[in-house]
Amino acid sequence: MTSPSPAAPATEPGTAPAELIGRSPGQLMRRRFRRDRAGVVSAFVVVFFFLVAVGAPLISMVYGKDPTTTYGLNETGLLNQFGYPVQPNGGISGRFWFGLEPTLGRDVLTQLAYGIRTSLLIAAAATALCVVTGVLVGVTAGYLGGRTDYFLGRFIDLLLAFPQQLSFVAFTPVVYALFVSPEKETPTYLRVLTLILVLWALGWMGLARLLRGQVLSLREREFVEAAKVTGASPWRIITRELLPNLWTPILVQSTLMLPTLVTAEAGLSFIGVGVVEPTPDWGRMFANGAKYYESDVTYIFFPGLAMIIFVVAFNLLGDSVRDAFDPRTRR
Amino acid sequence: MLRFLARRTAGALVIILLISAITFFLFFALPSDPARMSCGKNCTADALAVIHKNLGLDQPVPVQYWHYMAGIFTGRDFSVGHCSAPCFGYSFSNQQPVWGTIVDRFPTTLSLTLGSAVVFLTVGVGFGMIAAAFQGRWPDKFFSSLSLIANSLQIYFVGIIALAVFVTGLHWMDNPAYYPITENPAKWFTGMLIPWLVLSIIFVANYTRMTRSQMVEQLSEDHVCTARAKGLGHRTVFFRYAWRGALAPIVTIFGIDLGSLFGGAIITEFTFSLHGLGRLAVDSVGQTDLPTLMAVMLISCAAIVVANIVVDAAYAFIDPRVRLA
Numbered sequence: 001m002t003s004p005s006p007a008a009p010a011t012e013p014g015t016a017p018a019e020l021i022g023r024s025p026g027q028l029m030r031r032r033f034r035r036d037r038a039g040v041v042s043a044f045v046v047v048f049f050f051l052v053a054v055g056a057p058l059i060s061m062v063y064g065k066d067p068t069t070t071y072g073l074n075e076t077g078l079l080n081q082f083g084y085p086v087q088p089n090g091g092i093s094g095r096f097w098f099g100l101e102p103t104l105g106r107d108v109l110t111q112l113a114y115g116i117r118t119s120l121l122i123a124a125a126a127t128a129l130c131v132v133t134g135v136l137v138g139v140t141a142g143y144l145g146g147r148t149d150y151f152l153g154r155f156i157d158l159l160l161a162f163p164q165q166l167s168f169v170a171f172t173p174v175v176y177a178l179f180v181s182p183e184k185e186t187p188t189y190l191r192v193l194t195l196i197l198v199l200w201a202l203g204w205m206g207l208a209r210l211l212r213g214q215v216l217s218l219r220e221r222e223f224v225e226a227a228k229v230t231g232a233s234p235w236r237i238i239t240r241e242l243l244p245n246l247w248t249p250i251l252v253q254s255t256l257m258l259p260t261l262v263t264a265e266a267g268l269s270f271i272g273v274g275v276v277e278p279t280p281d282w283g284r285m286f287a288n289g290a291k292y293y294e295s296d297v298t299y300i301f302f303p304g305l306a307m308i309i310f311v312v313a314f315n316l317l318g319d320s321v322r323d324a325f326d327p328r329t330r331r
Numbered sequence: 332m333l334r335f336l337a338r339r340t341a342g343a344l345v346i347i348l349l350i351s352a353i354t355f356f357l358f359f360a361l362p363s364d365p366a367r368m369s370c371g372k373n374c375t376a377d378a379l380a381v382i383h384k385n386l387g388l389d390q391p392v393p394v395q396y397w398h399y400m401a402g403i404f405t406g407r408d409f410s411v412g413h414c415s416a417p418c419f420g421y422s423f424s425n426q427q428p429v430w431g432t433i434v435d436r437f438p439t440t441l442s443l444t445l446g447s448a449v450v451f452l453t454v455g456v457g458f459g460m461i462a463a464a465f466q467g468r469w470p471d472k473f474f475s476s477l478s479l480i481a482n483s484l485q486i487y488f489v490g491i492i493a494l495a496v497f498v499t500g501l502h503w504m505d506n507p508a509y510y511p512i513t514e515n516p517a518k519w520f521t522g523m524l525i526p527w528l529v530l531s532i533i534f535v536a537n538y539t540r541m542t543r544s545q546m547v548e549q550l551s552e553d554h555v556c557t558a559r560a561k562g563l564g565h566r567t568v569f570f571r572y573a574w575r576g577a578l579a580p581i582v583t584i585f586g587i588d589l590g591s592l593f594g595g596a597i598i599t600e601f602t603f604s605l606h607g608l609g610r611l612a613v614d615s616v617g618q619t620d621l622p623t624l625m626a627v628m629l630i631s632c633a634a635i636v637v638a639n640i641v642v643d644a645a646y647a648f649i650d651p652r653v654r655l656a
Binding site for chain 1: 617
């Protein structure tokens with residue numbers, strides 16, 4: 001667990017330069033972060049994934065293919081009579097860099113880029129909502145204490161007792177049904193919205209509970225007492241005294257939350273309650289891979305490798321951010 | 332101790348009741364009609380109404396909820412027959428009382444859970460102990476990086492790769508499937524081996540990291556220092572002193588993991604086509620089979636809550652400093 005960093009660790013022995021220059025905690029954090037090689041590399045990898053997600057249409061344009069065209073069906077000679085790529089290794093060639101999807105013959109590279117785009121969008125939106133909710137609830141419970149704290153705490157307990165994965169699976173169709181009647185096709189944006197809402201509803205409690213604990217201990221510290229004595233409003237105390245001390249856990253937790261939500265979303269699409277065809281999705285590529293692995297295991301290779309790299313990079317980044325913010329905690 | 336158990340059990344019952352109510356009411360938002368399923372193709376409005384009445388679907392939702400919950404303890408009578416005491420309703424997509432399906436499916440989930448628990452506990456804790464014993468040297472770095480990578484693996488990827496390599500590639504074993512241990516223990520073992528190993532990978536990482544950090548922390552404690560100072564051997568200090576202190580948090584997490592697994596490991600069961608509780612839940616969502624879904628939800632929720640209580644009680648036994656209020 002992280003502990004709150006002191007308000008201004010400017011006089012820390014190891015990092016203070018010979019001539020004393022005043023540095024803000026943020027500057028110090030950036031300096032420490034830049035020296036952490038694993039952190040910098042993983043930060044680049046993470047940025048790369050976000051660029052792929054944002055720039056998927058650009059990739060598709062430069063590369064000259066799109067994720068929905070069924071190349072294998074439109075042209076003969078790409079797929080054999082069983083629907084598998086004719087060329088070895090899943091049809092990897094100079095034209096289709098990551099190969100072709102069996103049966104439909106779509107391009108794997110653009111499928112993956114657009115799939116990352118879908119999954120990352122959903123996870124990022126859900127993470128943002130979770131963090132906002134977690135901060136609001138956690139700080140409110142910790143700061144107000146008493147009855148508010150008790151009821152918010154019991155509410156969190158209740159939500160934590162929900163079997164998470166099972167609830168995602170069970171409640172996603174319920175939320176779909178709230179939006180559209182089952183006879184009609186659910187539009188893609190509503191599916192995406194539903195997934196965001198479901199992931200959000202059961203995702204924010206961990207952060208809220210963590211922040212509540214932090215606020216409880218911070219509330220008793222002298223600088224908060226001092227602010228109270230000088231007549232600062234609760235709003236000012238929360239935003240100017242408490243929140244600056246909470247950035248570390250918030251940032252670290254959200255860095256760790258995003259990959260778990262990406263994998264959760266992918267898991268939902270894998271078992272078929274998430275995003276459906278024809279929208280490309282990272283998780284559904286695994287579901288397709290499960291169908292084709294006996295004859296063409298290459299197809300699942302690229303989405304799988306991409307996901308491992310993505311999650312490793314995010315976990316390393318989370319650790320590095322924690323170290324940079326709070327050099328006293330050692331892994 | 333008794334007071335603690337009574338208080339926690341009461342709290343657990345409240346939580347289970349609330350969750351069952353939330354699930355029940357939310358699922359009624361789904362515009363599905365179980366009566367239509369049992370009615371068949373040549374369904375008339377009259378026949379539908381009769382079935383509605385027989386199933387009690389014409390009553391308001393809270394009344395239906397009450398009947399459902401009461402039925403668990405007293406049993407219920409449906410037009411299709413009597414459903415005896417642990418009656419979790421009648422599933423029309425499976426054409427039998429839900430409890431029968433649960434009893435059919437549970438051994439699969441139980442085998443999967445217990446088998447992989449054995450693997451991830453021994454391997455994870457073992458790796459963690461080795462890493463802690465060689466702190467800062469290459470075994471530590473090796474197992475720490477291993478756990479970082481293992482932590483980033485996904486069952487739906489590793490599982491399929493494992494199938495592709497060991498089943499279709501090398502033909503070392505058949506497709507994973509559940510065989511009752513009472514009939515053929517060898518087949519049971521080989522059928523579940525791949526699911527056990529794959530499911531464990533996700534947990535091993537966590538246990539390695541936790542064991543390592545707990546052991547490292549314990550090894551720098553005063554009582555360990557004292558034990559060393561009075562000349563006890565490395566092994567005694569490591570296993571009798573540090574390990575005892577490191578045990579409590581590991582047991583906690585283990586209990587919670589075990590509890591959440593009893594409700595069915597959805598992705599694992601899906602990947603390996605094992606028909607356990609998790610798979611049952613996914614299928615019943617697809618068929619809007621509310622009674623079945625409710626039953627799985629209740630069971631897995633109860634497993635989580637019970638696991639939490641057991642863990643808290645076990646804490647007091649493992650660590651005598653803990654007092655249960």
